[in-house]
Amino acid sequence: MEDIKPDIGFKRKLSRLSGSQLNQCMQCGTCSAVCSLAPAERPFPRKEMIWSGWGLKEKLIGNVDIWLCHQCGDCSTSCPRDVKPADVISAVRQLSYQQYARPRFLGRLLSDPAWLPLAVAIPVMVIIAILSLAGTFRIPDGPVDYSAFFPHGLLNGSFSAITLFFYLLASLGIGRFWKDMKKQTPPGEAGMKRLPVFKVLGEILSHSNFSGCGSRKPGKAAHMLLFFGFALLILVTLYAIWATWAHHYPLPISNPMKIVGNVASLMIYTGLGIMIWQRLFNKSVFGKSAYSDWLLLISIGLLTLSGTLVQLARFGDWSAAYHLYFFHLVAVWFVIMYLPFTKLGHLFYRTTALLYARSTGRK
Helix, strand or coil: CCCCCCCHHHHHHHHHHHCCCHHHCCCCCHHHHHCCCCCCCCCCCHHHHHHHHHCCHHHHCCCCHHHHCCCCCHHHHHCCCCCCHHHHHHHHHHHHHHHHCCCHHHHHHCCCHHHHHHHHHHHHHHHHHHHHHHCCCCCCCCCCCHHHHCCHHHHHHHHHHHHHHHHHHHHHHHHHHHHHHHHHCCCCCCCCCCCCHHHHHHHHHHCHHHCCCCCCHHHHHHHHHHHHHHHHHHHHHHHHHHHHHCCCCCCCCCCHHHHHHHHHHHHHHHHHHHHHHHHHHCHHHHCCCCHHHHHHHHHHHHHHHHHHHHHHHHHHCCCCHHHHHHHHHHHHHHHHHCHHHCHHHHHHHHHHHHHHHHHCCCC
16 A cells, blocks of 8 residues: 655645645546546546645656646636646646756746846856956947957857756756656556657647637637747747858848747737736636746746847947847846746656657557
8 A cells, every 4th residue: 555645845835836725625526527638547637636635746746747737727717616726737837847957956046036136146147257258348339239249159159058058957857857757657568659759749839739728718829929939039049140150140130030030029029918918817717827927928028028129229229239238148048048947948848748648658
């Protein structure tokens, strides 16, 4: 018989993050019955609500089903006791980022508002140090030329190296996450199939798992706008890096990739607008918005806005151009370098969970 090891501290964290009164759950099973994504075998989130009520951390952290849930909200709107299962699952994911962060300090740094000043100070100090060592930490004379402030080779090289370092650290946590999934949800007698990379990629690109959501219909459109807008900006950034190497930079406003970048920004503004509006004025469906939710939305918004302003400042030769550029570099760090340790890390964790689930035949 399996021993039960409740973790009361973990349960209290779940309750605080989710705003849910876990003890009010009466295990009626409505949440699993209304979920369009729950598999017929071992459906979620009923079992997760049982484990949450008991504070069974070892069953929740590393549970593949936590990531198969797309937080549609159907379970929360149908719950007769208003226990908010969707918010509980979201809270487990938040605690998972902290659990798998390597080093753990980075997980705490980006999950607690008390650490926000330090989270911002780190990129500020590192960027200042790089510019000081390069001897360019000053406002250049003449027309706006960002390469005179932060040489493109140094910028691309240093930021790429730092990003790679952070992502290598994150891969240690992802590896541990994979081991925990195998431990909690073994492949079974049939074993694991070949990783269905293209199938999972199709699910992600089509956002097919959002189609069954009844409570958050605008959610799919907003998520797709944000996802593809962000992906396009990454593509444009990679092109810009190549253009600096090929001496075709800066790009004129008429350059096709510059146009794509501006369209991507509009997509992000629209997606963010829908998400923020829903979280502010549709709380009965979206439930409690945690610090990690707002940190993600605001940081992506500031990154996109500062990028737009930096572009306008260059073409308009604004006196504040270099100050805006410095702010934009900090925003880039905050979104891109910190990505695996914030809510945006679900790009890695959910993809990993989908790969594992589909390779074991879990639908």
